Amino acid sequence: MRVGGPAREVIDAETEQQLIAAAHEVWGGQEQWLVLGGGSNLVVGDEGFDGSVIRVLTRGIERLDSAPGTVRLRVQAGESWDALVAYAVSNGWAGIEGLSGIPGSCGAAPIQNIGAYGQELSDSLAHIDFLDYLDGDVAKLTVNDLALGYRTSAIKEGRQGIVTAIELDLLDTGDGLSAPVAYDQLAAALGVQLGARVPLATVRDTVIALRASKGMVLDATDPDSVSCGSFFTNPIVGENFARTLPENAPRFPLEQEPTDAAVPLGEQPALPPQRVDHRVKLSAAWLIEHAGIGRGFRLPGSRAAISSKHTLAIVNTGDATADEIAQLARFVHTRVFSEFGVRLQAEPNLVGLQL
Numbered sequence: 001m002r003v004g005g006p007a008r009e010v011i012d013a014e015t016e017q018q019l020i021a022a023a024h025e026v027w028g029g030q031e032q033w034l035v036l037g038g039g040s041n042l043v044v045g046d047e048g049f050d051g052s053v054i055r056v057l058t059r060g061i062e063r064l065d066s067a068p069g070t071v072r073l074r075v076q077a078g079e080s081w082d083a084l085v086a087y088a089v090s091n092g093w094a095g096i097e098g099l100s101g102i103p104g105s106c107g108a109a110p111i112q113n114i115g116a117y118g119q120e121l122s123d124s125l126a127h128i129d130f131l132d133y134l135d136g137d138v139a140k141l142t143v144n145d146l147a148l149g150y151r152t153s154a155i156k157e158g159r160q161g162i163v164t165a166i167e168l169d170l171l172d173t174g175d176g177l178s179a180p181v182a183y184d185q186l187a188a189a190l191g192v193q194l195g196a197r198v199p200l201a202t203v204r205d206t207v208i209a210l211r212a213s214k215g216m217v218l219d220a221t222d223p224d225s226v227s228c229g230s231f232f233t234n235p236i237v238g239e240n241f242a243r244t245l246p247e248n249a250p251r252f253p254l255e256q257e258p259t260d261a262a263v264p265l266g267e268q269p270a271l272p273p274q275r276v277d278h279r280v281k282l283s284a285a286w287l288i289e290h291a292g293i294g295r296g297f298r299l300p301g302s303r304a305a306i307s308s309k310h311t312l313a314i315v316n317t318g319d320a321t322a323d324e325i326a327q328l329a330r331f332v333h334t335r336v337f338s339e340f341g342v343r344l345q346a347e348p349n350l351v352g353l354q355l
Contacts, residue, residue: 001228003322004351005048007034014057016076016164020138023131023162026052034351035162037078037105040218041112041228045352046322054162056107061087064167071170072126077107077163081114089200093170094179095124097200098186101208101217103229107163111155112347113148117207118183122148126167133160150281151233151347178203185210214310223317228348230312231329232284235342238277245340246290250283284336284344285311291335304328326353 011026013019026033032051036042058078066072071093075084085100098119102109110128114121127142147154155161171179177197181187187194189206211217215224234252242251255278263269288311298305303320304327307313314328333344333355346355 001043001320001322001325002226002316003046003320003325004044005046005322007049007051007053009052010036010055011052012055012057013078014059016058019054019056019058019077019162019164020131022054024136026054027133027136037108038080038103040103041108041348043228043322043325043348043350043353045326047352049351056105056162058107058164066169069172071172073168073170075106075166075168077105077165079106080104081106081109085204088170089204092174092176092200093172094177094200095119095170096121096168097178097203098183098207100204101211103218106166110146110148110163110166111153112151113146113153115151117186117210118181119179120148124168124170126169128163128167129165130155131162131164138164150236176200215307215313215315216310224307224309224313224315226317227307227313227315230284230310230347231314232288232312232332232344233347234284235282235287235344236279237282237342239280240277241341242280242282245282249290250286252281252283254279254281282342287336287340287342287344288312288332291332291339293332293335299324299328299331302328306332322353326350326355330355 011022013022034049034051034053036053036055056078058076060076061079061084062074064072064074081102081104082100084106085096089097096119098117099114102114102116109121110125122143125143127140129138130141131138145154176199178200180195180197181190181192182194184194186206189210190198190202192198208217212219215222215227216229217225219225236254293306293311295306295311296308302324303317304324305315305317307315314325316325329346336342336344
């Protein structure tokens with residue numbers, strides 16, 4: 001976002017051992033601390049951070065033993081996520097090609113369970129190595145331990161520590177084709193039906209082009225890319241509440257409705273399942289636009305603006321302050337809540353800022 005004040009101290013950790021040692025030293029001092037990966041999903045307040053920042057610069061990808069037809073990779077936390085995707089695609093390994101173009105580091109990926117175009121990290125993640133703040137030891141945490149969900153995890157919800165490495169299970173089908181395409185927009189861009197398999201490089205190129213069309217790929221020539229990507233997550237609400245929204249509001253059910261059951265005449269049917277208020281995902285972009293906030297919108301005199309390509313992104317149009325970013329985010333939040341009764345949640349990590 002190109003905003004935010006300085007940190008009191010920055011510690012660079014270039015190896016896994018340095019990362020663990022730095023964490024133990026900082027934690028022993030009982031001071032404020034922050035772990036920094038690529039910084040692409042972070043907005044820091046103008047006053048900066050009065051504590052120690054541990055910058056994770058560890059690099060390395062190691063192939064481990066795995067079952068036939070699969071590839072297991074152990075990846076250091078500081079490795080670039082998109083470099084990892086490019087590496088997998090170049091080797092013909094499927095499973096994360098839909099996550100091309102996402103900036104940031106591999107260690108940050110499980111914290112919010114990154115996802116795009118029909119794939120999520122949880123689909124391929126085996127486990128992570130996690131340096132736990134409470135006992136100072138490194139433990140292996142599984143997907144279940146992490147409680148991964150839509151843009152969330154146990155870490156994001158408060159489990160303190162540092163991801164030191166991740167392990168992924170990818171597919172090695174031998175034909176260089178992707179996993180089945182599972183997202184309508186991607187299928188349309190590829191000109192194929194849902195479920196089709198396409199050359200991995202084609203999927204990667206198409207995903208990056210789609211992201212670039214929304215200003216979601218870092219590009220020095222594109223002012224709309226000076227952002228942290230989507231600033232708000234898509235809200236998840238109960239089905240009953242979703243029905244109160246305008247008829248044309250997009251709704252994406254997260255659970256399947258129970259199927260009807262037929263029983264022979266004379267037999268006693270089972271009791272119907274207890275009524276559940278099923279969860280429904282809404283479109284934050286639709287809510288923002290229909291609350292009267294269009295692409296390119298900005299508050300008077302502000303240098304922060306809604307992207308001209310995508311209403312989910314807030315961009316720094318040049319020399320914006322963190323406070324201006326936060327003011328615009330609060331305005332969007334207030335407008336959507338006033339219009340629809342939905343509270344948007346920020347997707348990036350906010351340090352020294354509040355919505």
